[in-house]
Amino acid sequence: MREIARELNELLRPQSLYRIESCGWVFHLLQAVGEGNLRIRIRFGTFRSMTPRSFLGVRFFRTESGTEPVRDGLRALSAAERRILGEDIKTVQLGWPLGMPLVRSLGDGLWEIRCGMEQRIARIVFCLEGSTMVLLHAFFKKQQKTPKADLDLSLKRLRLLRKSK
Template sequence: MKPLKFIGSSLDDLREMPTAVRHAVGIELMAIQYGAEPSDFKPMKEVGAGAYEIRYRDTSGAFRVIYVAKFVDAVYVLHAFQKKTQKTAKADIDLAAKRYKLIGDKP
């Protein structure tokens, strides 16, 4: 199982989400740690190679977690946020891309 590593404020942002959302996203992240795919995700090429977005929706809104699992040492959680519009905001993509660069090149 790969450990989770949270970049920037992603852990705090995740903790601010409603309990049911945190629980559902936590299960998805655990599946990723064990090498499985989340139930609803899409590639985020705009963020970087190997970046994906977990998509979760419930009665309180649409939530997203952008992560990278291609590295051997860990699953990196780059950004966690609630979507306010149909399209992912450029600011959210840019923040995740900036945090992706903080990881650096891993073997």
């Protein structure tokens, strides 16, 4: 595995934005992101095989009135925050299944993407519908525990989604 990591590092070296470190089957992709400020974002992924994998599709939960609350919430954010959230969604989409620190199970078929930003912490709650991630709810955390109101809203949207099938 260390040889694969060394080869990947050689390929990525010209960009000097990425570094792969081997740790058993777990690779750490360290990506430097920033506009003036340099931030390090750590991604964890498990390589089970070297064969191509299928990727998850992504769609937004749509209410009965036709609105998409998560999409509307993302549009209200700054471009930098949207980029960070988009990268995290894409990482889950391309690397599923993932675990901590990026993705955590909330139970009942709900998962949360844990997005750390410079000033605040965002969470995107999603469920899986076949091979598609359905983004149910997005919010900013102010405390360690997921607020009950946000969890209840996510569960309500999950029930509506399953009922509409």
